[in-house]
Ligand SMILES: CC(=O)N[C@H]1[C@@H](OP(=O)(O)O)O[C@H](CO)[C@@H](O)[C@@H]1O
């Protein structure tokens with residue numbers, strides 16, 4: 081019996097909608113949830129092959145559409161160390177998702193087996209989970225059929241955050257190694273991060289309550305379980321937007337994406353000056369902080385502010401530890417506020433590089449650094465300690481109690497950080513640790529530098545595939561002539577910067593702009609958006625605000 085003998089029969093239960101072309105983009109597949117049944121079924125098949133290609137290591141499958149609308153859903157594959165699927169497999173995902181017939185699905189599987197030299201006698205192992213979306217159960221069933229069709233050894237982790245699933249995958253694949261990552265259970269996750277947090281803050285003055293907006297998503301029940309496991313006044317939380325049961329609430333007027341995009345608090349939240357607020361996104365892999373000053377002005381502490389806070393703290397600990405050749409670096413994207421980049425380069429004097437949008441790109445750049453902090457401006461990121469940094473920490477011989485303490489804290493911080501992927505809950509504990517240890521308010525944290533006014537717009541065009549970029553997406557090479565126009569517009573504004581790139585997750589082109597003042601920034605953004613609309617096939621009516 082061929083290994084794929086059952087695939088066509090199972091596949092027939094999950095027919096592909098004829099009129100949709102799927103693409104494995106920046107964040108896996110993502111579109112209207114109920115249209116994704118065939119895609120998720122086929123993602124299960126690919127996860128099985130990926131596991132076999134990795135000698136039976138566990139591959140993760142997460143069903144989520146993160147900050148997107150509740151009607152949307154998505155699926156992405158997680159590689160053995162909890163990182164995003166290796167890029168070279170993304171085109172296999174796209175190809176199999178678009179196969180027109182059940183037989184073609186089987187043909188593509190056979191093609192991959194031959195191309196990758198996969199040993200089909202290896203038992204495939206897959207760990208999967210989903211978020212709280214209403215289309216989740218339907219898609220989970222489709223996934224389970226895909227796994228059954230290939231007789232996969234499958235583990236269902238239920239309804240958890242995306243970073244928790246990444247963590248479980250890493251735990252499962254390191255369980256028998258010399259450095260197991262942790263216990264692959266919710267309790268194990270809460271224990272690992274919670275205990276590291278308590279070890280780091282022990283003896284410091286107690287912080288005030290942290291207000292958490294959980295976007296009415298899976299982060300709500302999970303952060304409550306984390307708080308219960310920590311069980312200490314060091315982590316005293318008030319969770320808002322925690323309704324995962326009522327349809328239509330997920331990510332609506334709340335959550336990290338809402339707060340970052342609109343630069344205002346979640347609807348219904350009145351900020352009390354002096355108190356601490358943060359927002360997760362719908363699958364709890366992003367976090368932003370914010371507060372109101374005494375004049376009632378809203379201030380956002382986004383991914384750039386988090387990465388500078390964390391990088392500064394780590395740099396100071398490395399210095400205090402007396403480890404001279406251990407370098408902390410920062411990875412950003414072009415969406416990082418220009419003030420943050422100048423601050424990292426000129427004040428902190430730390431190396432910094434730009435990666436393309438999408439955390440997998442930042443992750444790979446951070447891996448090249450000894451200790452690499454990477455964050456997208458929207459609040460998705462983490463810190464990586466590469467093997468050379470771990471070896472240097474191991475080899476460090478403290479010459480004073482202060483050095484011993486710094487080394488110890490660096491080790492414990494490694495336990496506090498989810499190195500597999502950006503994680504709102506782990507990042508929150510990291511920020512809380514630093515604020516508690518420094519005795520800082522959000523206003524004190526915010527004082528490091530002032531963001532330049534910035535603006536992010538979308539332009540809908542007939543064909544966004546004509547947009548090609550270079551230099552970490554900061555320059556357009558196509559459509560011809562458009563970059564010259566952008567350059568001439570930018571030159572008119574003090575501290576002006578603007579770039580244009582096609583979105584990897586939405587059918588739109590994004591325009592980013594920043595400048596010395598709010599009005600200059602808006603003028604620049606609308607002028608660039610107008611040029612994009614006019615020169616590159618804007619679709620529909622030209623928005624009135626475009627210049
Ligand atoms: C400007 C912006 O925020 N872009 C987001 C968005 O990507 P786009 O390719 O820009 O659509 O979704 C990605 C996945 O969640 C996230 O990694 C990225 O930061």
Ligand SMILES: [Mg+2]
Nearest residue numbers: 146361363365
């Ligand atoms: Mg997310």
